[in-house]
Amino acid sequence: MRRGILCRALLMVAIVLLISPKIALAVKSHEELIKGAYREEKEGWIYIHIEGDPYKLGYQRGYLVATETDKALEVMKFYLKNATDKEWNWYRNAAKKQWEKIMPDEYKKEFEGMADGIAAAGVTGIDYLDLWAWNGWIDLAWYYLPTVSSAETGDETQFGIAPNLKRHPPGPGCSAFIATGDATRDGRIVLTHSLWYDYLFCNYWNVWMDMVPEKGYRIITQGFPGWIYGGTDFWINSGGLMVSETTISEFVGYNPKALPNFVRIRKAVQYANNIDDWIKIMVTSVNGAYANDWLIGDIKTGEIARLELGLKNYHIWRTFNGYYVGSNMALSPEVKKETVFDYNNLNSTAICRRLREIEFMESYYGKIDVDIAKKFQADHYDPSHEKYIRTANTICGHVELDPRGLPEWGYDPYYPGGSICAEVTDSELADKMKLWAKWGHGCDYDFIAADFLKKHPEYNWQKPYLSDIISYPWTTFEIMK
Template sequence: MGADSIRRAAAVVLLVLGSAALWWARSGAQASASANDAMVAAIAAAREHAAANDPRLKAAWRFEEGGWIYVHLEGDPGAIGYQHGYLLAPEIEDGFAAVSAGMMHSTERNWEFFRKAAHEMLWPKIDAEYQQELKGIVEGLRARTGSKLDVDDIVAFNGFEELPDYYVPWLNKQQKAANAPNLKSPGNCSAFVATGSWTKDGQIVMAHNNWTSYRNGERWRIVFDIAPKNGHRILMDGFPGVIASDDDFGINRDGLMVTETTITQFEGWDPNGKAEFVRARKALQYAGSIDEYTKIMLDGNNGGYANDWLLGDRKTGEIAQLELGLKAHKLWRTKDGVLAGSNWARDPKVLKEDTPEFDPNNKESSPNARRARWEELLKDNKGKIDVALAETMLGDHSDTAQKKEEPNERTLCGHVDGSPRGVKEWEWQPYYPGGAVQGKATDSAMAKEMLFVARMGHPCGGDFLAKPFLAAHPEFAWEEPYLRDMKAGPWTKFRSGQASKE
């Protein structure tokens, strides 16, 4: 912010504060609560007005469409962070409250524990560029709302996929913690990438739906268009306040197409490694090939949020699957084939060393039933696969274990809230409010134009209604302050540089 801007902002704030002080002197101690609220609101409005004139915001914007919030961020790392924090401030505050409540509930650890882990373990290994961006988020957030959140809070928040379900289980074992909760790494997402003779016109087609709790998933509705000072331009979905996509669906200007599904019942953590959210963001921003992406993800691998990464290079038509465990990993690649994921490891070494409890032969488990359905769908549609068909596949409700149509934990479009079984592999109890919360798809031609389609809510188009669910399932009453309706929007196109609804 320039000197003139600072002086103008200060003048506005001083004027409001002076008026407030005069009002208080005249009103005395009997001032009404409503008048006091008005004073607080006036001060907040003055702060926001002053911050809105910050030159760092000139290149940034947001709009809403189809249930999504689209934000354009541009500039150096600090500016990108400031824009992110300012434009999404209400959503960050709300998302932080919901996510942190879930982290503390599942792990039985207080928030200070996560702040300490962020400060002492994650922060020192975060690249300077992303440290600046994270600091910028805090600055923008405070400028907009006067938030009390600091950098440690935001770093821990960015680690919400890896700290509670990877670090804490590892730490509990190291400490031989008595009566520790039984934590399992989650299984998030159903996805595929296809190329060559498998697709309608031979180009790459990629599709993904995000599986998570409805508490978090209803908030997972940001489309980030990022034009960084260094590296490639990015278009990705994401969560407010988080610098990586985190459910991971994104494309970059140099032709890389990226998505993933997590590895069920993964075990392991390296406290000396780099946070997964940092490596994932860096790889999407700087990699221009499958080899470069793999190299960045392996550098400092901490085992956090272990995934099967599904990759495409639109420049060559090649696709790949990077199964990234901590003790083992493997890369498959092809220019004519299909690679799918539904939270199962396929490499024998990864299965043995990184997922010792996972049973790849249990046909009734969510990961394996969805694997069987992917194999059926993709084989039956070989040579026909395009984005329109991918949209339909992401909303599929075929349960291969029961051999019938029924939306539940075993269908590609997950509805665990309708299942009396839950998902024991993830410690999701019966009727857990979670499943597929949104979907995205793109192809090589669209990626060249920096374009993808996305649907907020269940990819099938169904709605989740919180009030009747909580009435029927009081065992989830702790979620009531955070659990909201999740209504499906339409499939909507988003492109890099989009300034408003198209």
């Protein structure tokens, strides 16, 4: 009898010991996990600061932008169904199949934390697989899916016009430059970039993240809510790198067994502290998605580089004096072979903007600074019209005003797409993890959805979600802590 009581008592002690740490964790978890995180809003932007181990980093991100993540996912599901004929489950399944075995543990934990943080904010129905697919939708929609279609049709040249795709793969566009040495006013680096895409979902691409991971460098980047890597093509890390990119138009090729672009980019910006490191990470286990021209600057040395990265090939340019521009076209003979880009089409946006960008850079050579970069992003000279006009061929892009549309990217006449934000930094600012950013077009043009749809009812299918893109003034963010 006494032995029975003793056994029960020991069992109770054992159970309490086993459970109590979990009780303590459950009680403290939210406070512990959210410690150090904060969110601010400024001039059209959401700015979040997050810090800690992988789970905590994810939890904080999820918690701070849970509502925006939910809304952005809703719009993206609508868009992808229309653009690719695939339900969201197709994206979830593809993400799981391709990345379950190769996703680094660090980021797996971060995604788990993010799903929990979103739930803790009261948003239900988003799990880690939604977040994998959300971070990788560009890989899956515009690089993987066309290879599936090619296999189905048996014709690999029919990239992007396979029966189950309603549109060409886009060249998610950007106008960018990086300059250094003789080219700039103070001899140090200047970097600028603008993002182009569909106005339908771009309004959710307005989150600046100041991330302090447990390992690696502090990161400043812009992205969709719930993205772990940025993805709007502008990064600064505390190792002294500033990085941007322009996506290579009409690129063909994908390797489903290699790392998705969001993992490689996040690794590179988190762990690289020089140009060689960045390139090494980016060219390892390349899946081909988001094949880009990377513009990389090292503020410690003043050197800049252009990494043109395809699936099978890459090409590197480096210099301490000069500039590289980006307008969405491959330049190296090796990577050109991996595209179906028409180099003879002088009306294409990529060629027109490249011509104008070089003309612009030459005219300001030796004087380039942050103010000149802002001017660059508001430029509307169209070489195909030989005049200043807002079109799809100008550095500040306005497909919505262009009767040509942008057929190279599958945008019909007046399609609501173009540049939606711009960023600038230089060595002095980047050294303090600072930059200038402008929400909306690089110029002062407001896109008003209701007015647009009145003129262009052919895009009424977008009515449920198409919203205004207001052009805000340039603003800056500072690290608060």
